[in-house]
Amino acid sequence: MEELIQKLADLLEVENLDITKKFSDYDEWDSLAGLSLIALLDSDYDITMNGKEVASFDSIEAFCKEVLSRKK
């Protein structure tokens, strides 16, 4: 989980990621960030998720848990 959180922090270019927040709470979250996240899931975790799904999580923590549960 730590590793994933760090990758997300790097992606959003923030120092400390508050995983109780949603992605959309961050100013840095835009369409490019969204596409980069999807590409990251594919390249680093071999997981496919679309933009709609990413936006559906109540918190970044919930998102991370889902990613890790699907990780092969």
Next chain:
Amino acid sequence: MGYNPYSLEGKTILITGASSGIGQATSIECSKMGARLIITGRNEERLAKTLSNLEGSGHSMIVADLDDEDAVTSLINEVPILDGLSCNAGIGVGSKPVAFYKKKDLDKIFQTNTYSATLLIRGLLKKKKFNTPSSIVLTSSIEGNSVTSIGNGLYGMTKAALSAYSRTVALELAPKGIRCNVVTPGMVNTPLIAPTGDLTEEQLKVDEQRYPLGRYGNPQDIAWAIVYLLSDASCWMTGSTVKIDGGISLV
């Protein structure tokens, strides 16, 4: 046909990507304008469907995957002398930001969108299959040429390359009476833009509303411009780009 400078009567034309989308519509419109067609594509069933929808007679189809060297060689040997060539074979790929490009992504999309057309033209030239005069039309895109979209760089690169290539073809082959032009469509309703995981139907609808002319293109909208470029009406036009995009590149 009476007075009609846009007529394709008496012309033999090879059309790639004819099993669907713009290639399919172009085949049908060219047949209505009197051309004799050789249509090619990968999908035998859909290619046969295109063939059955052509007007007039004397048409034929050749199933071929343009990424397959042997198939291309075979195709080139089989076709008669051509008065026109319309290259429509192309694929889209999912959105991917530049930080995530892989070589295999580049290889795959360049192969189908760019290499296949250039190698086909090379082969046809070597076998002297182009008539004097004749006309080549490549289907490019506004992406990579007039507009830039986040996540669409791979596709845009292949289309920008096609457009640059077409100008070289125009210059080098002008002495042979071979013209070369491109069409750059905006978003056209074909399987290439079908809702994928990353762009939903709703997102496409929202995007469509941005078009000054109020809608995405239909394959025929592009086909009619290709007909013009294949016809004698464009006999003084080479190395040009015909942009057909419902005005979207203006906003």
